[in-house]
Amino acid sequence: MSRIQNILDKAEREGATLRTSRVGASAAAAPITTTVPLTIDIPTPPAPQPPAARSIVPGAPAMHVGGHNPAAPAAAPASDAIASYTVRLSSLLVAGLAPKSLAAEQYRQLRTRLAHADGANNLRTVLVTSPQKGEGKSVTSANLALTMAQELQRRVVIVEADLRKPSMQQLFGLPPGPGLTDYLSGAAELNDVMRFIPDHNLTVIHAGSTAGNPAELLGSTAMRRLLDTLRTRFDRVILDTPPVLPLADVAVLAPLVDGMLMVVRAGVTPKPAIENALRAFDSSRLLGIVLNDSGHEQDYRYEATRH
Numbered sequence: 001m002s003r004i005q006n007i008l009d010k011a012e013r014e015g016a017t018l019r020t021s022r023v024g025a026s027a028a029a030a031p032i033t034t035t036v037p038l039t040i041d042i043p044t045p046p047a048p049q050p051p052a053a054r055s056i057v058p059g060a061p062a063m064h065v066g067g068h069n070p071a072a073p074a075a076a077p078a079s080d081a082i083a084s085y086t087v088r089l090s091s092l093l094v095a096g097l098a099p100k101s102l103a104a105e106q107y108r109q110l111r112t113r114l115a116h117a118d119g120a121n122n123l124r125t126v127l128v129t130s131p132q133k134g135e136g137k138s139v140t141s142a143n144l145a146l147t148m149a150q151e152l153q154r155r156v157v158i159v160e161a162d163l164r165k166p167s168m169q170q171l172f173g174l175p176p177g178p179g180l181t182d183y184l185s186g187a188a189e190l191n192d193v194m195r196f197i198p199d200h201n202l203t204v205i206h207a208g209s210t211a212g213n214p215a216e217l218l219g220s221t222a223m224r225r226l227l228d229t230l231r232t233r234f235d236r237v238i239l240d241t242p243p244v245l246p247l248a249d250v251a252v253l254a255p256l257v258d259g260m261l262m263v264v265r266a267g268v269t270p271k272p273a274i275e276n277a278l279r280a281f282d283s284s285r286l287l288g289i290v291l292n293d294s295g296h297e298q299d300y301r302y303e304a305t306r307h
Contacts, residue, residue, distance in 0.1 A: 082194045082203070087173040089200075092139050095146040096200050107147040110290070117259065117287055125227060125237040125257040126287070127161075129250050131277035132243045135265040136292040138167045141240035144261075148236045149202040157194070157203040157230055158238045161253060163214040166207035168240065172197065179208020183226065184217045190229065203234070214242075219252035227256055244277035251281055259287040266293050 089096050094103040117123055128144070130137040145158035160168040163181055168174070174195055178188035187209070195204045211217055230237045239257060242249045254260060260281070264274055278286070 082191045082196050084196045084198055085174060086199065087197055089173060090171045093142055093146060093171060095143040107143045110144060111147045114287065123258045124231050125239065127239045127241055127253055127257040127260045128263065129241045129260065130243050130263040131269055131273040132245050135263050135269055137263040138240050140263050140290055140292065141238055142171050145202055145238045146200055149200055154236065155234045156236045157205065157234045158240065159205045160207045161218060161239045161241045163207050163211040164242050168204060168206040172204055174204065174206060179206045181208040181211040181217060184220055184222045215248045215252055218249050224256060244280050245273060254281045254285055260285050261287055261290055263290045263292050266291055
């Protein structure tokens with residue numbers, strides 16, 4: 001716990017250097033597994049998104065789009081027929097829109113560190129949460145999923161398990177439709193709630209209809225079956241969940257996943273809230289803490305030159 005304690009202390013110290021214009025915005029994340037944080041600027045909040053174009057394609061084949069995907073097409077998610085969408089990502093999703101940026105590079109570093117953990121713990125399902133609201137966990141989840149999907153031949157799905165305050169539909173520019181709540185309640189089939197984005201080789205399951213009993217749905221047998229099915233169809237399953245405090249949702253989901261990431265926001269998340277959140281679940285499942293919105297600026301340029 002000494003490393004975690006050092007990170008918590010660093011988060012408090014970083015608060016003094018934050019620019020006040022950042023405080024109200026949803027933050028991009030800087031991955032941390034050591035006591036020295038990496039820093040990311042917060043992108044401009046997104047403009048309203050137009051409806052996504054929708055088509056049905058057997059197997060949802062992946063497509064290469066200049067600069068955003070690997071050099072060769074990655075494997076499409078195994079399916080009979082799921083909806084495929086051309087979308088307009090929120091400007092907060094820098095991993096998809098600005099892959100050469102410092103922010104995107106830091107998400108790649110987070111992906112690499114998780115890959116090292118994967119060798120020891122066989123990670124396939126990763127839960128992303130935060131101690132309380134407003135700390136950037138949904139933006140972190142989405143950018144991490146996009147970064148993982150950029151790996152050659154990786155099949156990645158992000159599941160919006162935050163049924164209380166969903167945001168994936170807006171972040172990915174997806175139209176309304178059935179989602180996780182509808183599947184768990186038996187109102188929709190799995191293929192009906194999966195939305196494949198071929199431009200980014202990523203499948204999204206957003207929250208769907210409003211749920212009156214989120215914790216019960218997330219702890220249901222249907223949720224267990226869903227995760228078991230997704231493990232067989234995808235290489236990585238990212239779950240975006242509600243904050244730990246004061247809800248029961250994360251405690252219900254934690255035993256169902258292989259590991260957890262906790263997002264804290266430098267200078268914003270109170271240290272007692274972090275400590276209380278860490279006590280709310282089995283800390284042996286915690287893969288690390290993501291220190292978000294650190295206050296330092298860096299010039300990140302390292303390009304090939306010809307002589």
